[in-house]
Amino acid sequence: MPGAKRKKVTIVDVAAKAGVSKTTISRYLNGKFEYMSEESRQKIADVIEELGYRPNSLARSLKSKQSFVMGVIVSDITSPFSPLLLKGISDCCERFGYRILIANSDDEPRKERDYILNMIDQSVDGIILNTTGGNEEFLREVADSGTRIVLADRTIERELFDTVHSSDKEAMHQLFRYLKGEGYESVGYFTQPLTNSTRINRCQIFREIYNDYFEGPAQVYFLEKKLRDASVMQEFMRDHATRKHCIFTGNGVATMRIVQTMRDLGLEFPRDTGLCGYDDWSWMNLVGGGITTIALPTYEEGRECVKRMMHNLHYAPSTPPKNIELPCTLHVRHST
């Protein structure tokens, strides 16, 4: 019996008790005080207070076509990335008076699709999407249905929406410059399988700019099944044995697996190899003497997504869609 609550007081009750029409109450609620006497204004304020009246958002949205609700879909809520993004979004939404409806796609395109549809059904004003990347075609349809979408941190092929992400390339340049300065002669890139735009992108940048700084081939190592990590690691050690080398990971999870594997193999950094990577998670300065990392501007990305959305909502979506890059930060620590 989900509807068994105390009956809510409505605008009609307020109108009756205040001795005015509900139109006037509505005007009051929407701040159009110029259309009523100071007397009515005060009376209404009192009655609202007395009755503890609160406007029903559903009815309001139904009529006004604005829900002040922002949909947010993250690809993996358990990733340390998500909370920061969400906080950025949440903090910024609050300033604009928006609430957020959150869903977790679990990196499954089907769920992503369903949630987008659901959110539209609920009349969200816009959706901030950290996409799985598996819904290109569907997203195109959504795009010309007029639903406002801003992509967070992950991109899609077609440029359909405004996108906010980190400037990975700039960060990698900065890192390589630093490593070179420290005397490193070769770097191996460790990444999980290239199943999303971020991974693909970083790996590509690595290959692209590697020879601006180092000799020899840009070598990429894939972390697939955990069981194989040790042998991949050993492969790396063999490949780079002749030069002062460094491991560079594509994200925090990869870093974690490397640390684990090194411990299993009895390897230490920076003694046996340098170690650095994307993602600066809180524990990374506690392991060994601390790990050199590239910190992503995740919180800022969240805020920026909301700002873009507000712009699109209250002005107009930019054509072509805008691509916003936020700077990363290099944290040099003991591991390199």
Add this chain to the structure above:
Amino acid sequence: MPGAKRKKVTIVDVAAKAGVSKTTISRYLNGKFEYMSEESRQKIADVIEELGYRPNSLARSLKSKQSFVMGVIVSDITSPFSPLLLKGISDCCERFGYRILIANSDDEPRKERDYILNMIDQSVDGIILNTTGGNEEFLREVADSGTRIVLADRTIERELFDTVHSSDKEAMHQLFRYLKGEGYESVGYFTQPLTNSTRINRCQIFREIYNDYFEGPAQVYFLEKKLRDASVMQEFMRDHATRKHCIFTGNGVATMRIVQTMRDLGLEFPRDTGLCGYDDWSWMNLVGGGITTIALPTYEEGRECVKRMMHNLHYAPSTPPKNIELPCTLHVRHST
């Protein structure tokens, strides 16, 4: 111009095109197929498909008093605790066809209050609350206004709502039994200031059962400003110098600060002191040789909250409110 989207197709459009009344469409949508001919049924299905019609959730909720939206308020979304809870909630809600509206109170009672009000305005069917603890009085009002609330992981004084949390006491018994077995003779409890129910509770249990296992006073050390961590640590080392001792932290953040401080002071575990604590975060088996921890059933708590809520929604709230405890898990590692 937030309403500038393509005009939506409504139930009326479908009715017109299918040549029936909107009542029949409504019946179709709600699965009451017994009230229509197989012919109509098929025709409607086709038209819906053709028009890409989707029912408007707002209108539906407004009328039916059920929104299938669950409100969730976490006290700190950036805490590693929150994502797990949220995933538990999210996964379980999905099974019941519920969406979730999430808010982050930032441990500020005022925000918590505002968000609860907001959610009620939006007609959520219930609220899962990881409370700041600063709204006792307000929550009582909410309670008898009929809003369904389930408390997640944190309790309040008055027993107003069903509550789901970890069985901290049982876990501590288990830990102490283990430590005693390892030959430890004294334990110091490190905690952040007792500003929420979880911290208060654990600290109290510590004091309560300490002498069931160890001699001497149950000593509690407070981690306040980070600057003072080192001296608190040294105080502990002095207090327990004569016996084989162990540090026991009240949560993951405390553990992190201890690890940091020990490194600053050149202390090592388990050589200089044992170390264990609540919260099993992914990096904790990477630091040193791994830290002994009590893992909380956070994900399960999330699921359980939803289950309780569904029960309250579809049957009736239990009186008196039910208190649900979920078991923790002890992970023994190298640090003790």
Add this chain to the structure above:
DNA sequence: TTGTACGCGTTATCAG
């Protein structure tokens, strides 16, 4: 088996 008419709580368009 199907449809008519009204209501959910607001906002918007008029005319006074």
Add this chain to the structure above:
DNA sequence: CTGATAACGCGTACAA
């Protein structure tokens, strides 16, 4: 300045 009255999109007695 104020107030009927008609939407918004859907559900549901009640009637047919």
